[in-house]
Amino acid sequence: MKQLRILLIEESFIVREGVKTLLSLLGRPYSMEECEALSMGLSRLLSRIEPNIVIVNPILLKDYSVYPRKINNKAVFFVGLCDDSVDKQLSGRFDFVLSIKDDKVSLLQQLEKILEKANFGSNHQESNTLSERETSVLKCVALGLTNNEIGEKLFISTHTVMTHRKNITRKLGIKTVSGLTVYAILNKLIKVEELQITVNKEDE
Amino acid sequence: MRIQKDLKMADVIHMNHHLLHVINRFGIQLGFGDNTVEEVCRNYNVNLDFFLEIVNTYHDPTYFPLGDLQKFPASMLIRYLQKTHQFYLEVKIPEIEVAIQNLIDNVAFEADHLHLLKDFFNNYKNELTDHINKEEQRVYPYALALEHQLANEGHLLEEGLVKANYSIHDYEEDHDDVESKLFDLKNIIIKYLPSPLESVRFNSILHELFELEKDLNNHGHIEDLILIPIVERMESEVAHRIAK
Numbered sequence A: 001m002k003q004l005r006i007l008l009i010e011e012s013f014i015v016r017e018g019v020k021t022l023l024s025l026l027g028r029p030y031s032m033e034e035c036e037a038l039s040m041g042l043s044r045l046l047s048r049i050e051p052n053i054v055i056v057n058p059i060l061l062k063d064y065s066v067y068p069r070k071i072n073n074k075a076v077f078f079v080g081l082c083d084d085s086v087d088k089q090l091s092g093r094f095d096f097v098l099s100i101k102d103d104k105v106s107l108l109q110q111l112e113k114i115l116e117k118a119n120f121g122s123n124h125q126e127s128n129t130l131s132e133r134e135t136s137v138l139k140c141v142a143l144g145l146t147n148n149e150i151g152e153k154l155f156i157s158t159h160t161v162m163t164h165r166k167n168i169t170r171k172l173g174i175k176t177v178s179g180l181t182v183y184a185i186l187n188k189l190i191k192v193e194e195l196q197i198t199v200n201k202e203d204e
Numbered sequence B: 001m002r003i004q005k006d007l008k009m010a011d012v013i014h015m016n017h018h019l020l021h022v023i024n025r026f027g028i029q030l031g032f033g034d035n036t037v038e039e040v041c042r043n044y045n046v047n048l049d050f051f052l053e054i055v056n057t058y059h060d061p062t063y064f065p066l067g068d069l070q071k072f073p074a075s076m077l078i079r080y081l082q083k084t085h086q087f088y089l090e091v092k093i094p095e096i097e098v099a100i101q102n103l104i105d106n107v108a109f110e111a112d113h114l115h116l117l118k119d120f121f122n123n124y125k126n127e128l129t130d131h132i133n134k135e136e137q138r139v140y141p142y143a144l145a146l147e148h149q150l151a152n153e154g155h156l157l158e159e160g161l162v163k164a165n166y167s168i169h170d171y172e173e174d175h176d177d178v179e180s181k182l183f184d185l186k187n188i189i190i191k192y193l194p195s196p197l198e199s200v201r202f203n204s205i206l207h208e209l210f211e212l213e214k215d216l217n218n219h220g221h222i223e224d225l226i227l228i229p230i231v232e233r234m235e236s237e238v239a240h241r242i243a244k
């Protein structure tokens, strides 16, 4: 199962905690970002977080007439957290509506359905295996090359190197250079002997 | 659940046995009987409010102190932090080293891989030791000097402090996290080492790593969220007095 990214935008602390509790009861893998308000614009927030699902209080989006349905080519679902006071016109813009007055069981059922849909929609998403490019970047990192050196060697910009590194870390769950080195050796991407030649450069 | 002064100390430990380490650092020994947290603290001459703050931040990483943490003297905090450093260097790190050596000696497993882990951990140990030394030789003495200065009202240290041209801001800037490597080590063992025949033998080392990581997390938290603000306040107080 893929890990969904959920963005929760809601003013009320109690409601936010409630949504989080319900989600955690579902036992599906997801990561969560939460905001109390839309301090930056909606599209900026979305492109920074790249969520699959946005759970949001419609009142906070009242200034927007359309919501983006795709972020960087990935589908995003909007779930409105509604109570009776939200009018139909506003709630109609959402892919799903959660009524905060519903009981626990029906809320859980609805959430389950939403996560299922979003999971299906994001099926074509990347898995946790490294791409070819990422693997070559990883080799260089493990050998102790700096971002600049890697860029020169692979003919890509330093910025691209950094993006690859971020993705590598996210996919493998390894953050430090020495950790990546051990990973590379274990997976026979590099040999211990190669390492000795490139004078052990320390992290960062 | 928040830990309050009226709870029995024994119940606190039943609730979260990880707190044993913390209690040790305050010099508190087992055998609480039915004494409450407050009574135990009194018996051991431990500042109750301070104890509660430390125990609660350890118990619940999302704990948000309601009281004024800055009321505690820097020296009190530093005494605790130093005890914690001592625990890492004298107890925890050697324990993990022994666990790794045990694996090497007893497990029929590709020795190369285990030596890789050993080297990795050795590197980590050096890094942590440097981190701690910097704090003990530079940051803590600076904080204590400020406290001393403020207590003595004198102008004796003033110049030394100003000349040192150091401020807690420098520490804040490059106070790096020492947990990342531990996290990686855990993940490498859990996910990426080829399956050993007896995984059981890896359990104790993983337990140790999880525990050390959690402890370091809390320790860094206390340095960032309690020590730094206290020192900042003292700095501005001293600056204020010099200006006068």
Ligand SMILES: [Fe+2]
Binding pocket: B081, B085, B132, B135, B219, B223
């Ligand atoms: Fe420290």
Ligand SMILES: [Fe+2]
Binding pocket: B131, B135, B175, B219, B220, B223
């Ligand atoms: Fe530290």
